[in-house]
Amino acid sequence: MNWRENDKYLELITPDQFSFKECLVFLGRSENECLHYILDGCLYKLIKIDEAMILLKISSEAGILKIEFPDKYPSQIIRTSIAKYIWDLFDLDRDLVNFYSLASKDKILNMLVNKYHGLRIIGIPDLFEALTWAIIGQQINLAFAYTLKKRFVESFGEKIIYNGKDYWIYPEPEVVSKLQVSDLTKLQFTTRKAEYVIGTAKLLASGEINKEELLKIKNYNQVRDILLRIRGVGKWTADYVMMKCLKVPEAFPIADVGLHNALKLQLELDKKPSIEEIESISLNWKGWEDYATFYLWRSLYE
Numbered sequence: 053m054n055w056r057e058n059d060k061y062l063e064l065i066t067p068d069q070f071s072f073k074e075c076l077v078f079l080g081r082s083e084n085e086c087l088h089y090i091l092d093g094c095l096y097k098l099i100k101i102d103e104a105m106i107l108l109k110i111s112s113e114a115g116i117l118k119i120e121f122p123d124k125y126p127s128q129i130i131r132t133s134i135a136k137y138i139w140d141l142f143d144l145d146r147d148l149v150n151f152y153s154l155a156s157k158d159k160i161l162n163m164l165v166n167k168y169h170g171l172r173i174i175g176i177p178d179l180f181e182a183l184t185w186a187i188i189g190q191q192i193n194l195a196f197a198y199t200l201k202k203r204f205v206e207s208f209g210e211k212i213i214y215n216g217k218d219y220w221i222y223p224e225p226e227v228v229s230k231l232q233v234s235d236l237t238k239l240q241f242t243t244r245k246a247e248y249v250i251g252t253a254k255l256l257a258s259g260e261i262n263k264e265e266l267l268k269i270k271n272y273n274q275v276r277d278i279l280l281r282i283r284g285v286g287k288w289t290a291d292y293v294m295m296k297c298l299k300v301p302e303a304f305p306i307a308d309v310g311l312h313n314a315l316k317l318q319l320e321l322d323k324k325p326s327i328e329e330i331e332s333i334s335l336n337w338k339g340w341e342d343y344a345t346f347y348l349w350r351s352l353y354e
Contacts, residue, residue, distance in 0.1 A: 053145070055135045060125065062135055064117040069148040071170025072112030074350075078174055081353045084198035086205050086220050098212060098219035101126075101133045105212055107219055110138065117142075123214050143172040143299065151340045155347075158336045160318050164347045173346045175296055179263040180256045181222045182297035183282070186289040187248050188241075194310075203239040204249075228253035248284025255282060263297065272302045295342040304341035306330055314348035 054065040066072075073093075080090045088097040095110040107123040119138060126134065139145065152169075155161035176182040188204070189197035208223035208231070228250060236246035255261045261282065269275050275298065279290040288307045295303035305311065312324040315333065319325070325333070337344040 053136060053139045055139070057131065060120070062119040062131060064119065064135060064138060064144070066112070066115055066117055066142075066144060067147070068115075069152065069170055070115075070142070070144065070172060071168075072117065074168050074171040075142060075174055077353060078171065078350055082194070082198045084195070084202050086202045087222060089217070089219075096122075096219070098221055099134070099137060100210070100221050101130050101137070104130055105210065105221060106130065106134065107212065107214055108134065108138075123212065137177060140177050141175050143175055146172070146299075148172075148343070151343050154336070154340055155344075158344075160315070160333065161337075161344055161347060164318075164351055168347060168350050171347065171350055173295065173299075173342060175299065177297065178222060179261070179266070179293070179297050180225045180228075180253065182293045183252050183256075183279075183285065183289070184228075184249050186292045187245060187252065187284050190245070190284075190286075190289065200239065200241060204236070204241075207235075207239060225253040225256035229257040245284070251283050252285075266298055272300055275300065295345065299342075301339050301342050304334065304337075304345060306334070308345070310349050310352055311345055314351050318348070318351065 056063050056065070076090055076093070076095065079085075079088060079095065088095055090096075093111065095108075097108050097110070099106055099108060104126060106121065106126050109120040109122050111118045111120075117138065119134065152165055155165040176185065184204075185197075185201060188200050192200075205220050205222060208227055210221045211218050213219075231250055231253075233243055233246040233250065236249060237243055241249070261278070266275055266278065269278075272294075275294060276287075276290050279285050279293060280287070285293075288305045291303045291305040292308075294300035295305065306327060312330070315321075315330065316324045334341060334344065
């Protein structure tokens with residue numbers, strides 16, 4: 053991690069292959085997003101570290117991510133944690149040189165990496181958020197998934213008010229683990245989905261599942277198997293979480309509808325490709341399935 057402190061803000065020195073502008077396009081894809089705001093080219097996000105809620109204003113210029121603190125200036129320890137959080141959020145540890153080299157030889161990815169150069173996988177650093185957001189989005193369209201998330205966050209999350217605007221923190225597993233199914237069904241969660249979300253919260257609140265232990269496991273299949281044991285987590289959800297939270301390069305949500313639609317558009321097909329066709333197409337993406345998927349998703353947000 054490459055960063056430095058100034059009197060009132062932090063600076064992260066970003067890799068060459070990084071475009072904050074492209075990342076903002078992806079972050080701004082839904083008007084119903086409730087966990088961050090984009091205004092005048094800046095990202096505003098509330099995060100919680102050691103029980104302290106810190107509002108961040110993130111901007112970029114000349115290879116520097118500038119992190120300001122509109123509400124209150126945090127302590128030294130918290131500032132270090134914030135720098136790590138943002139570094140992780142934008143996947144700035146990953147060297148994309150090999151991905152761009154691979155993509156330049158791929159008929160599907162070649163145009164996308166030129167068009168969206170510098171786009172990074174926008175992560176979900178919190179494991180509980182990654183798991184439950186994926187569960188919330190199962191078998192419904194993206195617009196309704198964002199509506200459910202907004203209701204969930206505003207019902208059980210924490211917030212601060214700054215300059216008359218609400219800034220929210222995603223609900224914590226300790227809070228959600230104590231809910232009843234009816235608390236979620238009244239928000240239009242299905243009974244099954246409510247059970248999955250509460251069950252997942254109980255696993256994380258008890259420490260039975262935790263991100264730190266999962267990150268120690270370097271075997272893709274082993275991590276996937278652990279996630280698949282969670283009730284409500286199927287193959288798509290497991291791969292989505294490995295891609296967005298655990299940063300597993302081989303993570304490939306091959307059953308994703310958005311991926312299918314993007315491939316249909318890029319290949320100018322009459323219908324969406326089959327799983328077998330996608331498996332064949334993706335042979336060129338070995339070790340970079342997560343980034344190939346993310347760039348294809350980006351192509352849907354024109």
